[in-house]
Amino acid sequence: MLRHIDIQNCEQVTPADQPAPMLDWIPISKIVMDDEYQRELKPNNWAAIKRIAADFHWSRFSPVLLAPIEGGLYSCIDGQHRTHAAAICGFDRVPAMITTVTKAEQARAFVHVNGSQIRVSGHQVYRAALAAREPWAVSCRDAVEAADCRLMMNNSTLAKDKKPGEVFCIALIRKLVEAGKAGAVTAGLQALRAYEPEKVALYADYVLTPWLTAVASDPAFVNADLVAVLRKRNPYQVIEAAERYAGVERLPTAPTKRQFFERQILEHGFTVAA
Template sequence: MTTHFRPIDVSGQPALRPSDQPAPVLDWLPIARLVVDDRYQRPLTRAGWQTIRRIAEDFRWSRFSPVLVAPIPGALWAIIDGQHRTHAAAICGHDQVPCMSVHMDTAEQAQAFAGVNGTVTRITVHHVFKAALAAGESWAMLANRAVSDAGCTLMTYNKSSADKHCGEVFCIALIRQLVTAGHGATVTKVLTALRQIDGDKRTPLYSDYILRPLLTAVASDPRFLRLDLSRILTVQDPFKVLDHQRRALDGLSSKAARDAFVAIFTRMAD
């Protein structure tokens, strides 16, 4: 087994015996026989239809997990989990979807709905980046290159503040936004400057608090890419710049933080 794969290993975990229950049945079921029980299911709001359209516009079976259903009278099946996916499949012209059918009464159906939707493992932006990088998606490759070219690492998982190190970048969404807009050179330029001044001791320099205003400020004017940012940031300590701006304005918005650096870079560029 290669280093890329992990076996299912529960050694060291105490064994549990589940309650007696019927085994599920996996099958392709006709969409015309699938129904939604409004007693416990979510209504289809505008946001719900937007979700359905997003699924349908890039419909792939590789992203379609089996719909959880329960057989009910009338040769029908009540959808427990998957009504958005099923609607999207119908929009795409499919008349059947893969389902996992489990016998349960209405009360257990409602409990199952709450359980499935209440215990979902949240997918973070770091998980999305890791998967996109493995898939070779362009934004992930560009983001990774822009950060690594500065001698830094765009992280595929989060850490507690105490465990973070200099050069570790966690603001995935910000980096993605910048490289998608064509500002990969800005990302590399700013991170290179920070690596030159951090002394491997100033981990907070790579926080969103500093990176967001710095990166967006440099990206706002192509002249700023020609500046010696490491020299400027040595003289104009980023934390002191933002603290001064906060005191001057009795508060600090994202725009005010960016503008503080824009003002400094403009003086240097003129």
């Protein structure tokens, strides 16, 4: 059965005012990648490129998305894997949709095209969103940097490569900041920096998720003496105790760990020296 495009039951939508794109075959030599928002090609990316090249068919090649930039070049918004694969196959041109947009809009387009797909990590989405000056990304960066920490744009899987204050849990920070808890993010991270400045493991998701969600659970906790809370009982002991309790009582682990930190803050974060 064949169907035509039928929109009779849809309301008409007026799109944003914008120049119409062009379709053309563009020399690969004129296509460049802007590392401010494009992903770095790592071994897994090269493996994907080589898989595309090994079974290359134009019928499976959707036009790449480009934006003209100075020097007669084109910035690749989407399609760098396909373009590399075409080059490996000996082609010197690729079909492209060319849209004249600002650099910020190029980064926003990258986020929109790739943000919901598994092949682009949250770190890559954050980096592109920051390049586009997306409010959520700027707010996340600012909340973390206010604590003398850094929200990382790339994920490092090797512990030896990580440094104190480097925060990798993009999703957690974004969730808290978008919920209006940026102050809690800053306060929680500041406490960790003051507690053990050189301890890299404090910035792992294992610690940050229950700790920051606990600090964010009550507006009053932002003004608590959070360093005193951490010194009274170190966060690893709190987490281990919560995990044991959750196991015995058959409770969900994540909220139990958060609640244990909340209790610690209530008991030790508001004491007044005599």
